[in-house]
Amino acid sequence: MSIVVTGATGHLGRLVIDELLAGAGTEAGVPADRVVAVVRDAEKASDIAARGVELRVADYSAPDTLKAAFEEGDVVLLISGSEVGQRVAQHTAVIDAAKEAGVARLVYTGILGGPKADIALADEHKATEQALLDSGLTHTLLRNGWYTENYTAQIPVHLEHGVVGSAGEGRVGTATRRDFAAAAAAVLTGEGHENKTYELSGDHAWTLAEYAAELSRQSGRTVTYTDLPEAAFAEALVGAGLPAPVAALYADCDANGIAAGQLEGGSGDLSRLIGRPTTPLADTIAEALQG
Template identity: 50%
Template sequence: MLAVTGATGQLGRLVIDELLKKVPASQIVAAVRNPDKAQALAAKGIQVRRADYDQPSTLVSAFANVDKLLLISSSEVGKRTEQHKAVIDAAKAAGVSLLAYTSLLHADTSPLMLATEHVATETYIKQSGIPAVILRNGWYSENYTGSVAAAINHGAVFGCAREGKLATASRADYAAAAAIALTQPDQAGKVYELAGDDAFTLSQFASYISAASGKKVEYNNLSQAEYTKLLEQVGLPAAVAAMLGDSETGAAEGALFDDSKQLSTLIGRATTPIEQSIKRVL
């Protein structure tokens, strides 16, 4: 039995799709906070079980008879460490034989504030004694392509990454890697640094949007404080805006770049180019 936490989330849904290509639906458990939102998965023959990170009592039963578990990191920055610990404790109690965890690219050396909770989780996994594979995911291309329409409207991409290189890949690329880690043998003990094959700067990103849309789009580099304030003005919570500003500043120093091509090697194909992701959005 293979279980995926956060199975109705943006990454979780894609991991489920990949697993369905490899194993029967009856061997997949969708561990979700709200089973009512997973009816489409149940209709495919997937077992849907309630698993709330904030209610540990739901987790042990959710992982019953599960051999391999994918812990997709929580989206609740600031609460992640305790939520993840609850999942790890439940996985150990349930006798899970392999735990896969979606961490952050170069988490152990990353200057990003996001790294703190990922490092704490990796450490707790190691201390738990559960055989594990760590999937250190780089930035999702969707983190940027979600703003393509706004960039075209304003004629500008805003950020504070200067000319830092971003080795992004699509969520589908990372989902394929997670599914492979759950289904291929001999994954315990491995740590993957996962990133896109082709890096780009935000100046290049703006030029790609221009080329694809036929409208002039330029990159406007701001200070971290200015960019964070802009994100708050467009409606993002202060904590999220601060995290994104910090991440872009880290990107300026190379924190979101990796050229080892471990992701494409693992999934057996090239990662999705950012130009293709832009065209899909358009």
């Protein structure tokens, strides 16, 4: 039996492999020869292979390639794809291939709130969860909240132009990708997670105004938060270079997700799974500022 990580060359996938090999909170890590990385491009995964991890080349969009990605008894992590509009078909292809192979369990990274999430970005995740339930596979649902890096990756822009959004005074319970990766590794290696669902968010939710204030404090620059109506925020994102459909999704997440309290979280599932507090916003900002 192997632990199989799909999308292994992405930001989250690489961190999950790191956590598996490091131990995921246990005394010893998973032996490298029990970890498999499913990748589209083996060359881009050469550093992963150099650690002794087996590579299997497959593409979510090419179902025939997925037939060799899984073996009977594997525990599989399906990291959601990044191609909005294509993900239901892609994820269903993975689920079908996993079922055909006879995997022991499939773990899926969905979205905080699951069926209750009332934002457009959640639609494909909800459809994937239903496809997984319909498959009859033993599963674990990891409903991930927002990554803190969604914001800290934009710090140069925020220092220059301030923070703009449509979140109002809504709070967002972010955690770092490393926190979410540690949770995935714990679920992949631990016992008692069969057919369980976890709502994953940071321990302390914050507003965008509080984020701007903390960034101001640490940078020594004055950073303000400007709240815009949803349509105006979408227009601003288009002006910054985002395609209109993507801008509309982001604005919807702010106005109908964060402002409506849907992304605040607070279940405590994430910190319980990883056995420690989630990484504070201030720490992630400090790390980003240090470069």
